[in-house]
Amino acid sequence: MSNFPLSYKLSWLPRLLTPSLAGAPVDFGPMEQRWRQPAAVARLVFLGDISAVANREPPEIDPALRGVIAGADLVIANCESPVVERPVFPLATRLGTRHAMTPTFLDRVLAVAGIEPAQLVLSLANNHALDQGASGFDETLSVLKARGIRTIGTAADGLVRNVKAGPLTIGLLAFTQWRNAGKAEFAGRVTMADGIGGWRKNANAADLLCAVPHWDFEFRHFPQALTRALASKLARKGFGLIVGGHAHVIQPVEAIGRTLVAYGLGDFLGTVLPRQPWPLRLGAILSIEVSADEGTRGELAAYRVVPFARESHGRHERLLPIEAAKGRAAENARARLGVVFKG
Incomplete structure (x- = not known):
């Protein structure tokens, strides 16, 4: 079935209860940086x-966080739950061992976040893509297409999908290292890490190549050595930006040559349990400026990591800028940011 190592499966619950700070790299980056000030971005x-x-209900999102999203030429996220009207596995879905969300829920999330469907690209390359079976995967594709939401990470998308972002074309490659279902079920549907080896930069005409991997181990703040090696390989293949996911906790950023790697942003909306340890309630939005000026077209101009806290409130969550969050958990979260990010 799944391809997670046994040692990883055995460590899943302990790490969920106490997310790890082990393995801190020495060269992780600050929460924001500017390299150039182009006239057009x-x-x-x-x-x-x-x-x-x-x-169970859409979240409340602080206006300051909505302001970070507002004005984006492109919003990219990971669709961690199949989008279906009725779950194929109702009991497992209710327990949270299989993921699902309804089309109405997704619509309302986008509305409260201020995201237009035509502005959004969702990756389906994750281990939960087939949590509602092949029919749920097909229904997800159909629901998103009907709303004008573009997808990446599926066989139908091709390895790299070119998407317009203001004056630029961004080439997006999404893949997953992990799957919860069998290899045959994922084959021909979801792009896996072992299926991207033959791709070459000259096969794409984008201004900027961006990889969106679903990688690394959950509940670890710092990436594994193999994850960093894969990031270096992608950088050598010409990807100028790499933004990963899967860990459910914030992970650091680092520069590999001229490539920016954000290893993980945590959850935008909680994906593990309704009641979670505080490190899992710390997420981030990553804002990137890409130059559209002649001579530096497609080069990164600046980035900013915007951390936020997810507070449980009945059947939904409240998303607040980390500086506005209060209580012991918020204090702990702010201290942890100082460990994960330099400066």
Whole structure:
């Protein structure tokens, strides 16, 4: 069935209860940086995982966070839950072992976040893509297409999908290292990490190549050595921006040559349990400026990591800028940011 190592499966619950700070790299980057001030830019905004597991109703989102999203030429996120009217596995879905969200839930999330469907690209390359079976995967594609939401990470999308972002063309490649279902079920549907090896930069005419991997181990703040090696490989293949997911906690950023790597943004909406340890309630929005000037076209101009806290409130969550959150959990979260990010 799944391809997770046994050692990983055995460590899943302990790490969920106490997310790990082990393995801190020595060269992780600050929460924001500017390299140039171009006259014309495209602005990309990345969110973490979107799921309904911890939310029976759409969240409340602070206006300051909506302001970060507003004006983005492109919003990219990971669709962690299949989008279906009725779950194929109702009991497992209710327990949260299989993910699902309804089309209405997704619509309302986008409305409260101020995201237009035509502005959004969702990755389906994740281990939960077939949580509602092949029929749920097909229904998800159909629901998103009907709303004008573009997808990446599926066989139908091709390895790299070119998407317009203001004056630029962004080439997006999404893939997953992990799957919850069998290899045969994922084959021909979801792009896996072992299926991207033959891709070459000269096969694409984008101004900027961006990889969106679903990788690494959950509940670890710092990436594994193999994850960093894969990031280096993608950088050598010409990807100027890499924004990962899967860990459910915030992970650091680092520069590999001229490539920016954000290893993980945590969850945009809770994807594990309705009641979660505080490190899992710390997420981030990543805002990227890409130059559209002659001579530096497609080069990164600046980035900013905007952390936020997800507070449980009945059947939904409240998303607040980390500086506005209160209580012991918020204090702990702010201290952890100082460990994960430099400066």
